[in-house]
């Protein structure tokens with residue numbers, strides 16, 4: 551198995567937290583495929599396609615409680631917990647094999663700001679509601695918005711990592727956004743001039 555070398559821009563993006571990011575990436579490279587968390591080709595681009603892609607979202611987090619829906623391998627949830635120890639991350643994931651990994655890995659990394667919740671987003675009722683919710687590679691915006699908006703308090707935010715076709719998804723989700731009282735939807739492009747593959751984030755406010 552070929553594991554991607556740490557790219558030169560990673561240390562700058564993680565700052566003081568780079569050692570934990572290295573440990574997480576090494577664990578994911580070692581166990582990820584065997585546990586069914588990442589595909590067979592992903593070890594070759596773990597840093598550039600996955601870990602760095604996720605840490606670019608860290609500056610968008612508010613201090614508070616942030617949910618990550620469909621956390622899977624911990625992308626972006628564990629990466630964000632590493633980069634933002636001032637934020638409490640609630641990782642929401644229905645598959646037991648994945649929640650076992652998320653719990654074991656956050657313990658291994660010594661992360662005290664992570665709670666793992668096993669379940670589907672639509673069956674979870676956080677009390678109090680969350681300040682923000684992230685998601686990556688879970689579903690199209692038209693499905694993701696109604697799934698995640700009820701988890702967020704009024705005035706909170708949705709932050710979804712999306713691919714290059716996000717504008718098409720946005721157009722198709724118009725009705726779902728209105729129904730879920732979503733305000734100020736926008737697409738942010740992060741990492742331009744810093745990383746080879748930019749990260750696109752759909753950001754929107756949950757209305758009252």
Ligand SMILES: C[S@@+](CC[C@H](N)C(=O)[O-])C[C@H]1O[C@@H](n2cnc3c(N)ncnc32)[C@H](O)[C@@H]1O
Nearest residue numbers: 619620621622625643644645670671686687688
């Ligand atoms: C393609 S994986 C992406 C995992 C991770 N976010 C990443 O970027 O690598 C989608 C994940 O969403 C989870 N998922 C699917 N439907 C969900 C739901 N309704 N609520 C919460 N998680 C869900 C799946 O179990 C799976 O772990």
